[in-house]
Amino acid sequence: MKNGTIITIENLAKHYPMGGGKFTALSDINLTFSKGEFTGIVGPSGSGKTTMLNIIGSLDTPSEGATNVLGTTSREMTPKVAATLRKKHIGFIFQTYNLMSVYTVYENVEFPLLLLKKSVSERKKAVMDAIQWVGLTDKIKSKPPQLSGGESQRVAIARAMVKRPELVLADEPTANLDAKNSHHILRTMEQLNRELQTTFIFATHDDKVIQYLRRIITLEDGTVASDEIAKQ
Amino acid sequence: MLKFYLKGLFRDRARSLLPVIVVTIGVTLVVLANSWVTGVLEDMVVFNARFATGHVKIMSQAYYENRGQQPNDLALVGTSSFMDSLESQYPEMEWVERIQFGGLVDAPDENGETRAQGPGGGMAVDLLSEDSGEIERLNLEKAMVRGRIPQSPFEIILSEQFADKLEVEPGDQVTLISSTMYGAMSITNFTVSGTITFGTAALDRGGMVADISGIRQALDMTDATGEILGYFPSGEYDDPEAASFAAAFNEKYSNPQDEFSPVMATLREQSNMAGFLDLIDYFKGIIVTIFVVAMSIVLWNSGLLGALRRYGEMGLRMAIGEEKGHIYRSLIIEAVFIGLAGSVIGTLFGLFFSSLMARGIDISGMMQNSTMMMQGVMKAKITPLAYYIGFFPGLIATVLGTALAGFGIYKRQTAKLFKELQA
Ligand SMILES: Nc1ncnc2c1ncn2[C@@H]1O[C@H](COP(=O)(O)OP(=O)(O)O)[C@@H](O)[C@H]1O
Numbered sequence: 265m266k267n268g269t270i271i272t273i274e275n276l277a278k279h280y281p282m283g284g285g286k287f288t289a290l291s292d293i294n295l296t297f298s299k300g301e302f303t304g305i306v307g308p309s310g311s312g313k314t315t316m317l318n319i320i321g322s323l324d325t326p327s328e329g330a331t332n333v334l335g336t337t338s339r340e341m342t343p344k345v346a347a348t349l350r351k352k353h354i355g356f357i358f359q360t361y362n363l364m365s366v367y368t369v370y371e372n373v374e375f376p377l378l379l380l381k382k383s384v385s386e387r388k389k390a391v392m393d394a395i396q397w398v399g400l401t402d403k404i405k406s407k408p409p410q411l412s413g414g415e416s417q418r419v420a421i422a423r424a425m426v427k428r429p430e431l432v433l434a435d436e437p438t439a440n441l442d443a444k445n446s447h448h449i450l451r452t453m454e455q456l457n458r459e460l461q462t463t464f465i466f467a468t469h470d471d472k473v474i475q476y477l478r479r480i481i482t483l484e485d486g487t488v489a490s491d492e493i494a495k496q
Numbered sequence: 497m498l499k500f501y502l503k504g505l506f507r508d509r510a511r512s513l514l515p516v517i518v519v520t521i522g523v524t525l526v527v528l529a530n531s532w533v534t535g536v537l538e539d540m541v542v543f544n545a546r547f548a549t550g551h552v553k554i555m556s557q558a559y560y561e562n563r564g565q566q567p568n569d570l571a572l573v574g575t576s577s578f579m580d581s582l583e584s585q586y587p588e589m590e591w592v593e594r595i596q597f598g599g600l601v602d603a604p605d606e607n608g609e610t611r612a613q614g615p616g617g618g619m620a621v622d623l624l625s626e627d628s629g630e631i632e633r634l635n636l637e638k639a640m641v642r643g644r645i646p647q648s649p650f651e652i653i654l655s656e657q658f659a660d661k662l663e664v665e666p667g668d669q670v671t672l673i674s675s676t677m678y679g680a681m682s683i684t685n686f687t688v689s690g691t692i693t694f695g696t697a698a699l700d701r702g703g704m705v706a707d708i709s710g711i712r713q714a715l716d717m718t719d720a721t722g723e724i725l726g727y728f729p730s731g732e733y734d735d736p737e738a739a740s741f742a743a744a745f746n747e748k749y750s751n752p753q754d755e756f757s758p759v760m761a762t763l764r765e766q767s768n769m770a771g772f773l774d775l776i777d778y779f780k781g782i783i784v785t786i787f788v789v790a791m792s793i794v795l796w797n798s799g800l801l802g803a804l805r806r807y808g809e810m811g812l813r814m815a816i817g818e819e820k821g822h823i824y825r826s827l828i829i830e831a832v833f834i835g836l837a838g839s840v841i842g843t844l845f846g847l848f849f850s851s852l853m854a855r856g857i858d859i860s861g862m863m864q865n866s867t868m869m870m871q872g873v874m875k876a877k878i879t880p881l882a883y884y885i886g887f888f889p890g891l892i893a894t895v896l897g898t899a900l901a902g903f904g905i906y907k908r909q910t911a912k913l914f915k916e917l918q919a
């Protein structure tokens with residue numbers, strides 16, 4: 265891998281079984297990503313954005329081709345290796361927030377650190393920092409049902425960022441948010457990207473997101489139609 | 497981490513409260529059922545020992561083999577010296593002689609002609625000795641309806657119903673027509689001293705109680721007796737103890753070649769108690785098995801419902817990097833805590849209700865049971881078994897149910913779980 269490259273994708277294809285045959289969700293994908301990118305995978309619904317993000321995030325595996333994500337290749341990706349990779353190095357943000365409703369904001373953000381077996385004091389500091397980044401210090405004791413959509417997504421960002429991962433994958437993070445909240449969370453992520461050099465990869469078809477991206481990869485029917493540096 | 501899981505468990509009522517209630521109810525019922533069955537069984541054993549079998553019983557071998565027919569022609573003979581030797585050999589035991597007798601009971605009119613007649617069966621016991629424990633053992637005082645307990649050899653107690661049928665009152669004469677030990681006809685007059693309620697239909701139809709000395713004379717059974725009942729000093733029937741006691745006795749006194757030599761049978765060996773005792777154990781096994789299976793199924797299903805609700809959470813936890821096996825283990829840990837809570841509460845409830853049943857709810861006080869010879873009280877009895885008979889199955893059922901439900905999740909493809917994240 266080239267210096268600074270953290271992800272390479274070679275000749276990737278993904279098929280899903282369908283009826284008697286198979287459905288090809290992705291094909292002929294060749295891409296590299298470098299540390300510190302703020303990149304979007306853009307395209308209409310069904311173009312394969314989520315599939316690609318899931319393969320990068322080791323939630324799914326390629327049917328053909330190979331990936332190397334933060335030094336782990338798709339060939340060696342057992343469920344255990346994949347879990348470790350996600351636990352240590354990857355943060356996820358979803359359209360539907362996916363917060364655990366019985367836990368407080370603080371506890372939701374703390375969870376990734378419990379999996380990493382961090383000490384109490386390390387956890388406390390990291391959780392408070394992460395909650396501060398997203399501006400929810402006054403809500404630490406609230407539970408998800410008491411939060412607005414924008415607040416929930418900010419908690420999800422704090423949860424993804426709390427372990428300071430190298431890579432954050434955000435799948436349609438603004439789909440359920442209004443304009444004001446969308447801009448708010450994007451500015452937050454942009455700032456974290458600059459301050460912590462965290463690599464962000466989005467899957468989106470939302471113009472509000474696209475205007476923040478520095479690199480835009482366009483998918484059409486499961487193949488890369490264009491890959492360009494955004495003119496800002 | 498454990499604390500984190502438990503926090504979630506306690507806050508999610510649907511996940512904790514419902515299963516705990518289910519387990520609690522199940523465990524309570526098992527403990528209660530066990531105490532009740534044990535209590536009833538205990539009562540039956542006590543009852544049998546007192547009225548029919550003793551803890552052990554000595555008969556002639558031939559009598560034992562034909563014991564269904566009250567074969568007094570096969571009675572033990574030379575019993576007064578035999579009793580003396582029993583008492584000196586086993587002084588700690590209590591020995592009592594009894595004769596089962598049957599015959600026609602005839603109520604004459606003032607001319608001595610038969611006015612009413614009916615078949616009866618009776619028990620001859622020692623009612624007249626100062627130190628006889630039989631009156632108390634048979635609960636005679638309380639069971640008397642009219643009149644009094646016999647005070648001389650030729651007085652007899654009839655069941656109230658039998659007396660009604662024969663239209664006799666305490667003080668009236670009746671004639672017992674029976675056969676002697678040697679097969680001759682025996683006709684003896686008795687004075688009805690009182691009437692009694694036995695508490696079982698068969699005996700209340702034609703039951704009698706008389707003093708053994710009178711019956712001996714009537715049936716020509718001098719120095720003979722049908723049965724010698726032995727009671728252990730503890731007052732409790734202990735089957736292994738009784739079995740080894742009987743084996744030692746038979747080794748010493750019994751001669752298989754001589755059908756008139758004495759043989760000792762334990763309570764368990766007599767009548768159908770042996771099968772009954774086994775049956776009770778068998779039923780307990782079935783109750784516990786049914787309980788475990790039924791509870792597991794209920795908890796499996798509630799676990800599946802809970803899991804459906806939690807697919808999102810599972811997918812998320814895996815996305816954050818928790819391994820499937822770890823999640824599965826956390827579900828089992830949750831189940832252990834639910835099972836422990838339900839089993840502890842259920843066992844406490846079960847013991848509490850059992851103890852109420854063991855003393856408080858003695859229905860005999862309200863009903864006329866207490867005045868019967870054979871009290872029909874259904875009392876619960878708490879044995880050490882009660883402390884774990886519900887507890888462990890409760891715990892096992894919870895873990896099993898969760899393991900089955902969790903297995904479904906575990907088998908579910910990872911990608912499908914992640915799909916939930918995008919829903
Ligand atoms: N598990 C699956 N089984 C079958 N088809 C799938 C599966 N996941 C995705 N697809 C299909 O692959 C295509 C790409 O899906 P996806 O990556 O979710 O698109 P996007 O995120 O761009 O909307 C869609 O046509 C979708 O129906």
Ligand SMILES: [Mg+2]
Nearest residue numbers: 313314315467
């Ligand atoms: Mg998608």
